[in-house]
Amino acid sequence: xxxxxxxxxxxxxxxxxxxxxxxxxxxxxxAARDAGIEQVVHTSVAGSNFFPRWDxxxxxxxxxxxxxDIEELVRxxxxxxxxxxxxxxxxxxxxAPNSVVMAPELNNGVLFGTMQGDTPLKLxxxxxxxxxxxxxxxDPQKFHAKDINVASDELSMTEIAxxxxxxLDKKVIFETVGSEETxxxxxxxxxxxxxxxxxxxxxxGFDMQDTWQYGVSMKSFAEWVEENRDRFDIL
Numbered sequence: 001x002x003x004x005x006x007x008x009x010x011x012x013x014x015x016x017x018x019x020x021x022x023x024x025x026x027x028x029x030x031a032a033r034d035a036g037i038e039q040v041v042h043t044s045v046a047g048s049n050f051f052p053r054w055d056x057x058x059x060x061x062x063x064x065x066x067x068x069d070i071e072e073l074v075r076x077x078x079x080x081x082x083x084x085x086x087x088x089x090x091x092x093x094x095x096a097p098n099s100v101v102m103a104p105e106l107n108n109g110v111l112f113g114t115m116q117g118d119t120p121l122k123l124x125x126x127x128x129x130x131x132x133x134x135x136x137x138x139d140p141q142k143f144h145a146k147d148i149n150v151a152s153d154e155l156s157m158t159e160i161a162x163x164x165x166x167x168l169d170k171k172v173i174f175e176t177v178g179s180e181e182t183x184x185x186x187x188x189x190x191x192x193x194x195x196x197x198x199x200x201x202x203x204x205g206f207d208m209q210d211t212w213q214y215g216v217s218m219k220s221f222a223e224w225v226e227e228n229r230d231r232f233d234i235l
Contacts, residue, residue, distance in 0.1 A: 001031055006039035006081075006140075008133050009074065015190050018062050025070040029077045039081040039140050041133045042074045046086040046122070046149050046204040047197070054200065057193045071147075081140040087129050087150045088122040088204050091224045094164070095231040104186035106164075109234055112175040113182060114195040117158035120203040122151035128218045135216050149210045152218035154203055160221065167225045170234040 001007065011024040032040060048067040055061050071084050093102040103111055115121070128150055136143035155163065157174040164172040177185075182192045198204070211218075219227070 001035035009042040022066045029073045041083045041136045043085045046088045081144045083136045083143045084147045091125040101188035109172045118156045123153045124150045128152050149206045151211050153221040
């Protein structure tokens with residue numbers, strides 16, 4: 001961080017060791033303070049500001065608490081400018097390597113999960129997050145002390161399957177199944193929990209206008225799929 005004025009912050013979150021992310025974040029904040037960093041743009045997750053916590057699963061409670069505690073480290077880190085970005089369901093979850101545990105049967109044209117087919121799901125790509133980060137770096141004052149929900153599209157899982165089918169000219173369907181079956185079929189356990197949470201907080205609990213008000217240009221899911229069609233391998 002020597003001779004650096006601003007940093008983009010995102011720590012590795014290990015689903016099998018929840019102590020890693022907050023420990024790395026604390027180290028990052030301390031190092032940034034020691035180096036005299038003026039601006040931090042931190043990436044968290046949508047829903048981390050929901051209170052009281054959804055306590056159905058200790059794993060989810062700890063995950064949200066970790067995210068929020070890290071955000072608080074950034075907010076109270078003494079930086080001249082800070083911004084916390086809250087991305088939603090990444091479009092990249094439908095391509096490798098994420099799809100291995102997020103959509104493990106998509107290669108065979110099947111999406112599945114515990115969500116109902118018509119439950120709204122907000123989406124964004126990694127590029128969307130990057131565009132907001134760039135905007136914050138280019139105008140620190142405008143984005144200072146802002147918690148921003150990042151979403152570029154809102155579709156149900158059925159509509160996601162239909163979009164993939166249409167854009168890729170492949171047949172893709174969505175199946176609603178029980179939590180035990182999702183794990184047997186290769187889905188990450190935390191993803192199963194997260195889908196159950198989304199049934200109680202459809203669309204991550206915020207309005208798309210929260211994102212659009214900043215005027216940052218983003219792409220729809222259909223546009224993203226078209227641009228990344230060579231990353232899909234559907235039979």
